[in-house]
Amino acid sequence: MTPYRVFIAAEVVATLRTCGKREQQIITRLFDQLAQEPFLPGDYAEQDEIGRPIQVVIAGTSAICFWTDHAVREVKIIDVKSAGR
Numbered sequence: 001m002t003p004y005r006v007f008i009a010a011e012v013v014a015t016l017r018t019c020g021k022r023e024q025q026i027i028t029r030l031f032d033q034l035a036q037e038p039f040l041p042g043d044y045a046e047q048d049e050i051g052r053p054i055q056v057v058i059a060g061t062s063a064i065c066f067w068t069d070h071a072v073r074e075v076k077i078i079d080v081k082s083a084g085r
Contacts, residue, residue: 003035004068008077015080019062026060027080034075038068048078058083 008031016024034040042055046065057064065079 001036002073004038004073004075006031006035006075006077009079012077012080019080023060023062027062027064030057030059030064031075031077034066034068034077038070038073038075042066054078 016027019027040055040057042057044056046054046056048054048067052067054065054067057066061083063079063081063083064077065081066075066077068075
């Protein structure tokens with residue numbers, strides 16, 4: 001399967017800059033994995049303001065929120081937040 005494109009919200013990039021190097025590596029490996037495995041389910045799901053399911057994957061100490069637009073073969077990374085551990 002051809003990898004999907006991964007789009008990262010500007011706010012996520014700003015958050016990544018504040019993470020330690022190890023955490024950045026864990027998170028960016030997940031981004032690479034999502035490009036290769038766009039059907040990967042999250043550890044749990046939330047809904048956004050329009051009712052779209054947002055997958056949430058726990059990676060390291062972070063919760064990565066994304067949704068996959070299969071029609072255009074893109075994964076949208078919309079938030080990275082503390083996993084609360």
